[in-house]
Amino acid sequence: MEARDHRARLDRFLAQQETQAYRMAYAMTRNREDALDLVQDSMLRLVRHYADRDDGEWTLLFYRILNNRIRDFHRRRRLWRWLPLFGDTREGDDGGEEPQSAATASPQPRLPEEQLAQSDGLHRIHQALAQLPLRQQQAFLMRALQEFSTRETAEALGISEASVKTHYRRALQQLRAQLADDPATSGETA
Numbered sequence: 001m002e003a004r005d006h007r008a009r010l011d012r013f014l015a016q017q018e019t020q021a022y023r024m025a026y027a028m029t030r031n032r033e034d035a036l037d038l039v040q041d042s043m044l045r046l047v048r049h050y051a052d053r054d055d056g057e058w059t060l061l062f063y064r065i066l067n068n069r070i071r072d073f074h075r076r077r078r079l080w081r082w083l084p085l086f087g088d089t090r091e092g093d094d095g096g097e098e099p100q101s102a103a104t105a106s107p108q109p110r111l112p113e114e115q116l117a118q119s120d121g122l123h124r125i126h127q128a129l130a131q132l133p134l135r136q137q138q139a140f141l142m143r144a145l146q147e148f149s150t151r152e153t154a155e156a157l158g159i160s161e162a163s164v165k166t167h168y169r170r171a172l173q174q175l176r177a178q179l180a181d182d183p184a185t186s187g188e189t190a
């Protein structure tokens with residue numbers, strides 16, 4: 001009976017994290033399918049390796065797994081830029097090249113969240129966020145979007161609290177500088 005209750009708590013935990021985790025992964029990949037894959041893979045890894053842990057540990061473990069998966073995703077994307085032998089390439093969102101398959105060669109219908117991301121202010125914020133180094137993106141998203149404490153963010157990312165503070169501060173400075181003169185994101189009217 002206790003095992004069934006523990007499994008039910010784990011299922012509830014995963015359901016509660018799904019939307020926020022997707023938003024975080026989407027902000028860092030700018031691709032719906034990649035974000036969904038990263039979240040699903042992170043959830044599976046949590047269940048496989050840490051389901052028996054105490055409920056209080058799941059949040060930090062899950063976001064550590066998700067951030068590691070996102071970091072691995074970006075490493076693979078960088079690798080593809082160096083391996084053009086695998087077919088045609090196209091410009092990626094980060095300015096680099098990545099392989100193009102038959103599935104990505106034809107334009108796909110835009111999904112509602114992609115249409116929203118293309119709106120003026122939000123699109124500009126996504127662009128500014130994408131220009132940040134990965135650690136700064138992670139620190140910013142965990143602190144601002146997930147509302148993790150400095151300690152929780154440090155534990156999830158596997159870095160010191162001082163590093164979290166530095167990455168978060170630098171992210172804020174860069175985002176403010178990039179968005180300061182944009183009326184769509186600063187709340188001013190043109």
